[in-house]
Amino acid sequence: MRKNKLIITCITAVCLVLGCTQKPDEFRDFLNGEEVKYPGIVSSTFVQPGNLRLRIGWSPSPDPSITYYRVYWNNRRDSVEVPATTHTQTDTIFALINNLQEYTYTFFVHSFDAKGNRSIPVEISNARVYGNTYRGSLLNRPINITDPYDLLNDEGNEIKLKFLTPDTSNISTVIRYTNTADQVTELSIAPSQNEVTLTDFKYGTKIAYQSFYKPSSLSLDSFATNVIDTFPVIEFGVVEVPKNLFSRVNLPYDVQALESGTQVDKLWDGSQGPQGYPNIFHSNGDSPLPHHFTMDMGKLYDSLRTLQVTGRNCCHNPTEFEVWGIA
Missing domain, CATH: 2.60.40.10 (Immunoglobulins)
Known part of the structure; x- marks a missing residue:
């Protein structure tokens, strides 16, 4: 048992010695002696949605080595390349992407230098594209x-x-x-x-x-x-005027009532349907036809479209009449 422990201890010591002798930069052998470079990333990204398209904008990286950007979507199966036309961070670079589906996308933007070195990705999520479904939800004002x-x-x-x-x-x-x-x-x-x-x-x-x-x-x-x-059919509405505002006006040569109980205001006294004597307007017959009388409607109206006439319940109803107005 003691002998086994001694052997295990020796093996462990050898491993430690070998581990300590490994060079700290031997990983460079896997990089072909070249240093990995990561170009600068974009900032201040934003999305402009559209009809089955969208446009992504960002502030460019100030890294002068960057020659172009590439935008990926659809699990990186689709992409578009955008030239690095400026490195001034107050400028804006745009990527217009057409022929999309009505969907909410996630995009990744990489910066590239002339040697093909790629930056770490900048993710743009919740980028919505609109289309017929959105249009179908809209109602007129x-x-x-x-x-x-x-x-x-x-x-x-x-x-x-x-x-x-x-x-x-x-x-x-x-x-x-x-x-x-x-x-x-x-x-x-x-x-x-x-x-x-x-x-x-x-x-x-x-x-x-x-x-x-x-x-x-x-x-x-x-x-x-x-x-x-x-709009609903455009037409002049029929609104009943308030007859309680009406009053008699006795002008010269107006026809007079047969008696005090058959004055002209019987025409608007609120009775419904044809009426009989004496609940009617009855002229005295002292002047030949046509007769005329005057009434005040009590207020100004910009249009008089309809006049409803209810005759007497038996006889002597007018067959023709005219209405004249003055303000």
Whole structure:
């Protein structure tokens, strides 16, 4: 047993002696006597996403030996070479990469010198590329659906369109309409603009709109919605005027009532459907036809479009009438 221990001790000592005699730079034999050099790395990387493409930017390395950069992706199966046009760190070098899929990529940037020495990689992760899936998620900017427009004149060619606040990624909304010269016209409104007035709109035609978006402020491309929406039918609305504001006006030569209970204000007393005497307006018949009377509507209106007439329940209803107005 003692003899075995002695033999093991001797072997260990020999190994230690041999280990101590190895030269510290013998690894150079594996490098063919050449020193390994690592060119400088890039800094301040950023990504500009786009439509099935993107652009990577970085500040170049100040290392003057660098002649080009190579960007790798897809598990290093794809790459693109970019010449080192500058070594000034305040400059920016770009790599535009086309024909990508709608996906989130990871890129690696290496610096190379003329001898092919390569730097350690700089990783750029979460680099998103956009496409049809993103476009399909976009909606046109909402309009004020409860009050989408105001017609501003009787001709209907001046109209104010009303929008709501859009998504923060919206950059513009294009409005298409037919003008009074029968030409299709386009105008664009910014996200901060909630109203726009058209002064040459052809009444009776449609107004369409389509919104555009950028997924980020650095995006190379804008994306239009897949759908073009239209405003509700543009037409003058029918709004019942408040009859409680109406009053009689007795001008010279106006027809007079048959009696005090059949005055002209019976025409707007709130009764529903045809009425019978004496709940009607009945003239005294002292003057030949046509008769005329005057009333005050109590406020100014820019358009009077519809007049509803309910006749007497039996007889003596007018067959023709005209309405004249003055402000």
